[in-house]
Amino acid sequence: MNRILLESAEVGADGRVTLKDRQAAHVLQVLKSRPGDGVRIGVIDGLRGSAQVTSIEPGAVQLSCTLDTPPLPSTRTTLLLALPRPKVLHRLWAPLASLGLDRIILTGAAKVERQYFETHWLTPEAYHPLLIEGLEQSGDTRLPEVTLCRRFKPFIEDEADTCFAGATRLVCHPYAEKPLAAVLPAHGHPVVIAIGPEGGWTDYEIGLLQEHGFACASFGERTLRTDTAVQAILGAVLAR
Amino acid sequence: MNRILLESAEVGADGRVTLKDRQAAHVLQVLKSRPGDGVRIGVIDGLRGSAQVTSIEPGAVQLSCTLDTPPLPSTRTTLLLALPRPKVLHRLWAPLASLGLDRIILTGAAKVERQYFETHWLTPEAYHPLLIEGLEQSGDTRLPEVTLCRRFKPFIEDEADTCFAGATRLVCHPYAEKPLAAVLPAHGHPVVIAIGPEGGWTDYEIGLLQEHGFACASFGERTLRTDTAVQAILGAVLAR
Structure with missing residues (x-):
């Protein structure tokens, strides 16, 4: 602490x-x-x-x-994350707060299992103390805003353009041509980074994200566990 | 897998x-x-x-x-890490292998507690299966080389210049003026990244690293837990 x-x-x-x-x-x-x-x-x-x-x-x-x-300067970074397994979600709350995210949006996806949404780690009473633990570690005071968007398609189709107006939108995809470093905007410019479930986004989901302004970027050919992928990719985004 | x-x-x-x-x-x-x-x-x-x-x-x-x-292309990245607590070391082996490090050098430091060196997680029989687990996750075949340098000063004074010849050497330090992104070399150029213990490197250790070619770089003002710091900083380095 x-x-x-x-x-x-x-x-x-x-x-x-x-x-x-x-x-x-x-x-x-x-x-x-x-x-x-x-x-x-x-x-x-x-x-x-x-x-x-x-x-x-x-x-x-x-x-x-x-x-x-005042609180530490905002990182101007939003994580759009396909809901991981409950055990992984539990482990990620404190690190996500400590890294200084502005917003965490958890979403469904084709490869997110339905029962993941039933975990108590999605209730504010369960995750709020973990976010506080992350801030007590990092020394910051500002809580990330947490949103649950269970249905991916209507969220991206109806809300993403308003919700992410003015932000550079990136989605990590192992087969993308451009490396992540090549598409990151300058320090201070807002970024939304979308990270898929174990097994990845489907082609349909990638297409929908692209239609709504997300550029595909690769973090390399290695397939990472969700918690490693999230922390490593956010590391690259936050170091911009 | x-x-x-x-x-x-x-x-x-x-x-x-x-x-x-x-x-x-x-x-x-x-x-x-x-x-x-x-x-x-x-x-x-x-x-x-x-x-x-x-x-x-x-x-x-x-x-x-x-x-x-052939195996995946080398990341040409070496991690020089002050030995973390046994529980954290245990958790880190598989992610470190999955990220594709070339070398992992674990070292003592003023703020590394002596009893950390007694953990069985430092024995090859204990960590080798965890490195394999990391490679089975990432899809790569190449094991990182693991070295234990218990005494920091003689390692840096006598071996670092030979061991790290030709590599860009960076040490993460919260009070460094330059951000990490400003000192990273181009993709493909070898990098050694030094990450300190909980509580940080001492001024003496930072000075010694600087005398042996390490440039200080900041990953921001937030104090991160070792496992988050390692994965996030490596994410930034590997995305170069």
Whole structure:
């Protein structure tokens, strides 16, 4: 945990906060802080800052916070991801938040199994703590916006053009002629990157994405597991 | 498993192979192959190719192999990684092989805990099957070369210049001025990328790397978990 994140309602008008449970335990047992020590804090979807430990009681740590720094700059990157298996989805939430995505759109596809949509890892109560864990790791405060679009075709046909207006749209496809590096726009320009399911997008899905402004790009001939593919491809996109 | 990998000694002079155990189970239960069906095969550190199922007996599958395709082109990429925690090392072996690294050099560093070197995940018997799993996923046949250099200083001082002759040498450092994308060489040019431990390289280590030709590059301000950092940074390097 590189930054302790608070809900805005937890911070008093005078900047005082009482940490309990997991966060108090982190300050006491991992940071081993004492009164007077500093810790990094932030407000979810708000400012970053620092805090001083003012007092320590059993199970509770009092902080005095100074929140004066905006969130990290937006990466202007949206991930459009064919819903992976529940185990993989679970593993990906924290890394996706830590990488600083603006938006995560999970979609159905021909090769996405129907029962994947029944996982509790798609409920905000389950994934919100994992997104927070990712932000506490990265030091940022801004949560990615998460959307579930179960039906791929109507989403791409009816919403993609509005939803992705002004963004460079890319879809990773192993047989694409152009390498990913050749189609990435300059740093700061918004990007939507579509990553398919295990087994890939169908030709129909690729065609539909192309009709709606997505350019095909290759990340090489190696077939990667979804979690490796997502982190490696996002690495290439975020380093633009 | 996108390609079944064999030891060269397993393939008879006439191209016949008998699969057993895990590989036979994959052909029978996952691929559900029948006599006459084709499967993708390859020889570890050798040719890729295809095979036809010639007969199926309980627990054994006979194949007739045609090995006629060279391994995938080398990525010409070496990872110099400060040894991560055993759990993370375990998780990384297969993804590192699947990404197509040429070499993986694991090294000590000031912030690498000594007991990490005692893990059995550093023994070839433990990691070799995980590297094979990564290649079976990616479809390649070439194993990365793995080296353990426990002592960072003598390795960098005495061996790095010879070991990395002709390669662009980069070290990821959050406070570097230049972004990674600005210092990556062209596709095909060899690269060594150094990634530090949780908590980062010390100033001394960064200085030593710089004295031996490593340029500092930033992957952004977010602090990433080692496994996310490795996969994302390698994604950026491999997409060059």
